[in-house]
Structure formats: structure tokens, C-alpha cells
Amino acid sequence: MEITEAVEQLTALAQESRLHVFRTLVRVGQEGMCAGDLSRELEISKPTLSFHLKELVNAHLLNAEKQGRSIKYSLKVEAVGSLFDFLLQDCCQGRPELCSSVAQKTCC
Amino acid sequence: MEITEAVEQLTALAQESRLHVFRTLVRVGQEGMCAGDLSRELEISKPTLSFHLKELVNAHLLNAEKQGRSIKYSLKVEAVGSLFDFLLQDCCQGRPELCSSVAQKTCC
DNA sequence: CGGATAGTTCGATAGTTATCGAACTATGGA
């Protein structure tokens, strides 16, 4: 993974409305949710949500699938995994005994 | 964890120079590194690096420890763990069988 | 066809961010 791609993905996540969207889609899983339901549930106006969803899709963090006149958004799970791996790459010189217990489950 | 804190931490990571700093400190582990060495290694001017280090410290992602006339920066591992947990909270309705293999190691 | 619903695009605006050089403070060594 390129650092610029990671920055794009982190930028996409570093905004309250988008982080709400992301965590909502983490919660609902592969089912996903359409834009209108997200707009209602998160109380974000349609144009603003549309803007934010585009950011998340452009960052390849979400899948967008057209269903009739709705668009179903869902988490791109592999992308999230790659991002996390990139953030913790070469953690602790590969020596798990140096890691705290919190980090161990993700890096060592 | 509050969403505003997560946004602050993601904002801190969502910048190329700061992400370089972060990943460097992930790599070196608890040893940490002082600002001057980071400035040299990453080729970031001192004022600019100082600005970015402050951002990372303010976001509670780094520890800063004064050592003589240097300051040693190191990763705040627990904070990183909390952030990751927050991002993947309630992933996949707690049903690992719905998770892709990539996500499994971090969420389910 | 005509109306309603789902989303997007546009233009304007206010706020935030990254960067730089110059000047500053603080510590340590000769």
C-alpha cells in the first residue's frame, strides 16, 4: 500500500459525519445501507451526505451498489484490513514480547 | 471513546508527514526517537516537524519525554489500540462467520 | 404521461490546514 492511499483513507475517516457513516456500516455488516436510510438515521442532509459518501467511495473504503433507484453502501472490508496492516507495519521490530497486550492482537 | 477524540486522532494521522512519523515510531518501538533524528531521517524542516509532532501529541497518539535538550517521542500504544477498537466496534453483529478473513484478526 | 422519491451537482462562503523563514527560548559543553 502506498502512503498516499493511506492518507486518503485516513482523511476520509477523519471527519465526524463520515466516521458515523463508517461505524454504522461496520455495525450493519455486508447487508449495507442505502443513502436515504443513512441520511435519516444519522440526520445528515442529503446533499451533505452525498458529498461524504463520495469521499468514502473515492477512498475505496465503501462499495456502492445501485439497487433500483437507491444505492446500497457497504464496507469494503479488505480495504480496512489493508489500512490497519499498513499502519502497524513492522511494529515493535517483530518482537511480540515488546508489545502491550492491546497492540498484540493487531500487530504481532 | 468519544467520536470527537477518534476524529482528532484520525485527523492527526491523515497527513503524509505525520503518517511517516507515526509509522517510523511504530517501527522503532518503545525506544522512541527524538525530534532532531526524525527531522533528519524524514527530511522535514524543524519548524514543520515541530508543528506536526505537536498535533500528534495533542491527539494523544505520541508520548513526549524530555531528555537533556532533546525530546524523545514514542508511540502511545494503548491509544492506538483504543482507536482501532473504536473503528471496528460491533463489527459484523459479532458474527465472525460473516467477516472476511482480513477483518477477523482485528474485529471478531 | 405525470407525480413522487432517490441522489447528485453547482456555486458561494466560512473555516481550517500546511508550509516557510525569522526570531525566539532553553540546555549543555568548552
Added chain:
DNA sequence: TCCATAGTTCGATAACTATCGAACTATCCG
């Protein structure tokens, strides 16, 4: 004490971001 080194602060500036309402496109249904 004096000098060099380590790091921060300041002010200016250019670039980017989030938000809104209004207008738009596209799809579905009766």
C-alpha cells in the same frame, strides 16, 4: 561566560474542506 545545538513560536499565505439551498437527473409507480 560564550557558543552551538535542540526545539518552539510567530505571522503570512496559499490551498483545501464542509456546509447549505436550489436546481438538476434518474427511476419507479399509478
